[in-house]
Amino acid sequence: MKRICALTTTSILCILAAHGKADTLGTASTYAVLGATTVTNTGSSVLSGNAGVYSGTAITGFPPGDVINGSIYAGNAPALGAQIDALSGFTSLNGLSSTGNLTGQNLGGMVLGPGVYTYSSSAELSGSPLTLDFEDLNDATIVLQIGSTLTTASGSSVMVENLGTDDNVYYAVGSSATLGTNSVLLGDIIAEDSVTLTTGADITCGGVIALTGAVALDTNDITNCSASGSDVSSVVDSPTVTPEPESFALLTTGLLAGAGFFRRRFFA
Numbered sequence: 001m002k003r004i005c006a007l008t009t010t011s012i013l014c015i016l017a018a019h020g021k022a023d024t025l026g027t028a029s030t031y032a033v034l035g036a037t038t039v040t041n042t043g044s045s046v047l048s049g050n051a052g053v054y055s056g057t058a059i060t061g062f063p064p065g066d067v068i069n070g071s072i073y074a075g076n077a078p079a080l081g082a083q084i085d086a087l088s089g090f091t092s093l094n095g096l097s098s099t100g101n102l103t104g105q106n107l108g109g110m111v112l113g114p115g116v117y118t119y120s121s122s123a124e125l126s127g128s129p130l131t132l133d134f135e136d137l138n139d140a141t142i143v144l145q146i147g148s149t150l151t152t153a154s155g156s157s158v159m160v161e162n163l164g165t166d167d168n169v170y171y172a173v174g175s176s177a178t179l180g181t182n183s184v185l186l187g188d189i190i191a192e193d194s195v196t197l198t199t200g201a202d203i204t205c206g207g208v209i210a211l212t213g214a215v216a217l218d219t220n221d222i223t224n225c226s227a228s229g230s231d232v233s234s235v236v237d238s239p240t241v242t243p244e245p246e247s248f249a250l251l252t253t254g255l256l257a258g259a260g261f262f263r264r265r266f267f268a
Contacts, residue, residue: 021168021188021226024092025209026085027078030227032070032207034082035195035215041065042218043199049207049224054079056214065217070227086209090190093143093172108156114140119147125183126153131161132186138164142187147174150189152201154180169206176213179203197222 021029032049033039039053041061050070053059057075073079099115102123109128113135123146134140144150150173169187171177176193179185179201188206189195194213197203197220205225208215 024168024170025089025188025190026082028082028086028089028207028209030070030224031082031209032067032203032222032224032227033215033217034079034086034207034209035059036083036210036212038214040214040216045217045220045222047222047224049222049227050078050082052079052082054083061217070224083211086190087211090172090192090209090211093170093190094145096143096145098145108153112142114142116143116145118145121147122149122151124151124153125156125158125185127156129157129159131159132169133161134163134167136162136164138166140164140167142167142169144169144171146171149173149175150177150191152179152183152185154182154198156180156183158184158186160186177208 028034030050031052032047033051035053035056037053037056039051039059041064043061043064045061045065047065047067048069049067050073051059051062051067052073054073054075059072059074062072073082096116098118100117101120102110102117103120106127107123107125107130109130111131111133113133114137123144132142134142150171171185171187171189173189173191175191176195177189177191178196179198181198182200184202184204186204186206188209189203190209190211191213192211194215195208195210196216197208197218199218200220201218202221204221204223207222207224
């Protein structure tokens, strides 16, 4: 029997675990957004978790954006500490031995299990959903080491199978990450340069970190489950268990505003 989750801009089909990031990201694990130069927002973004910037001091667009289950730290000691911890986590993730080289391949349509996957240059998610299969393992981790850019196409999505508890996903991006309009991603993005979320792009059970550049938001929902002290199971219905992977049941439609999130991310 497989548990199937579809993370799209209009639905969430299952529950996701959302703990265990602190060992990798330290104090940065509670940030929905952490920038280096600036954090800017347009529209009614909702961040569940902390928002911070360092060494810059400017976080703009709140309101109309909202920060819940967290605080805003601009150019101060907590933000500095989070950046230090984020850099340490980024270095550790990139130091892991690769279990698969995916250079030149579209993430769309792939099925990835726990492991460390490497792109020597850019990575793209478009077309068919990316499927993440945690094989019913607890504390399982999927890491994508991306040499340059990460780009997700408009409306792109992720599917999740066979979750355990305290599973995590990390995208260690060598330059910048850009999420397309109304796309949904699961996990934590740590980019060496900048992160841009275009209109309606969402992240669930994760966050975005820019180590040297800016974070730009536009009407996005980002839910960091570590910050809220919850996991996805506390904000959505029980998972649907299906005998065949083709069989799906819609647990909830729309996005979970405020406490919940996503049109897509998977957890951490």
